[in-house]
Structure formats: C-alpha cells, structure tokens
Amino acid sequence: MSFVEPLPTIMIEPIVRSALLEDLGRAGDITTDAIIPRSAVLEGVIAARQHGIIAGVDLAALAFRLLDPGISVVVEKPDGVPVGARDTVLRVRGSARAILSAERVALNLLCRLSGIASATGMLVEAVRPHPARIVCTRKTTPGLRTLEKYAVRAGGGSNHRFGLDDAVLIKDNHIAVAGGIRPAIERARQCVGHLVKIQVEVDTLAQLGDALESKVDAVLLDNMSPDQMREAVRMANGRVVTEASGRITRETVNAVAAAGVDLISSGWITHSAPALDLGLDVDMPANQRLQ
16 A cells, blocks of 8 residues: 555646546536436445556545535545545445536546556566566656546556756757767756755767766666666766666566666556556435436
8 A cells, every 4th residue: 555645636636627627518418407306315335346556536525526526425535545446435425416517527537546656566467576666757648647647646656757957857858969978967066056956868978978987867778678777887986876768567567666766667667557446436325316
C-alpha cells in the first residue's frame, strides 16, 4: 500500500467540471431525464472487476457531488490501496438522476488513473529487491498531467519533471543543435539559477564521460544495455544521479535495476497503461422502482 497525499479540490475541480460539461453537452442527459423521476433516489457501489491499485476516488466523488451536492459518497478503498475483483471501492447514495449522469465521467477518471497506478505498481514490484525507483515522464495525456503523475505516486512510483520549467534536461536534439554535450551544458549553466538541476541524456559511455567532466547533476542513460549501464554506474561512482530509460517493460525492468541505477523512467505507465476495469452497480429501493 502506498500513501499518497490527496490533491487539493481546487486543483481537480476544473478538470472534473470540464469533463462533466463535455459529457452533458447542450441539453444535458436526455436519456436519464426522460426515464428517471426527479425525486428518485438510488444506492450504488463502484466495484473492481479485476486486481489493481486504486487512484482517483476523490475525482469520482467530486463528479457525483458537482451534479448534486447532496449525494453521499463513502470511500471504502482510498487511493494507493490494492483491490481484487468484486472489492467495493466506494458507495454512493442520492439523486438517481445525478448519479447516473455523472457515472461515466466518474468511471473514466477512476479507471484511467487506477490503470496508471496499477501499471506503476507492477514495475515497482518487479524491481525488488533493488533500490531503484520507478519514475514517470512527460508522456502524459494533454490536460491530465497533474492527475496522471498523481496516479504514479499512488502506485508507489515517483515523479520526474512536471514541465519544461522544472529542470534542465539536455536531450539528443539539444546536443545536435548545440554542437556537443559540453557546449550544451555550458550554455544551460549560464542561463539557469543556482537551484535548477541539470540532467543530460547520453547514448554512449563516451558521452557519459563528457557529462561527468562537465559536472552535471544527473545523467539519463538512454537505451543502453544492462552491461553498458553497469559500466556507466561504475563510471559515475555516486557523483551524479543515474537514470535508465528506453524499452522499459515488466520483463526487462529487474535486469535494468540490477545494473545499479538510481532511477528507471517509463513512459508506458502513463501513455499506454490499460484502464483498470471498474463499474457502478446500482440498487433501487423497491418502493421507488418504476412500474
């Protein structure tokens, strides 16, 4: 189980509200409004259909409450908690119209973020007993980066840069335009403040040697073999943070961790993680069921 500090409501409310407005369109939920009386009340549970790690319960709860603040939401499985098939994640009770109209948005967010948390958790488990940390990248869904990086934390991973202004990360195209690693690093150091860290991507051990002589803070070992990474870690000798990247899968990640790197970054956990299967099961009191 991974404890993760919930995101403030002020950060998630605009995203959930926008998703609801997109779904409600220009006339609202015409299906539910036509079929369900305004006074109808229902109880329901969001339950897992498969094993995974939960993330996004606050967003699901907010989706329901934005349509009707009177809806009661009880969380049974908070973010960061593993679940099995048929486990209840949260319970809802209140306006049938509001619950049914918010259902898809609530599930879309919860399934997506839980899928990311679950994928992250698989990699975290796969690197044991090595100390390497699993980190995410900027390969996120536009507009959802804050949520998806939160889900990585819920799965036991850590976050890399949130954006281009977090830190300097000199990549191959920067190096090509600058004319080499050393001039790229020198130009970056002249322009950034003393609190900004500098990381450089290297493809070869020769490039790593240049980066180490230039005294960067971290190196990204891009698409290196485990043998190359072991030599890179030996060369770094604790002077810089070492990060492995490229072709990271559940099957390869343990061998990468065994090379002794500090971090292993994966774009897959955010851009291609399958959604966790969750669903809303509802129960209507007998005296309110439509005849």
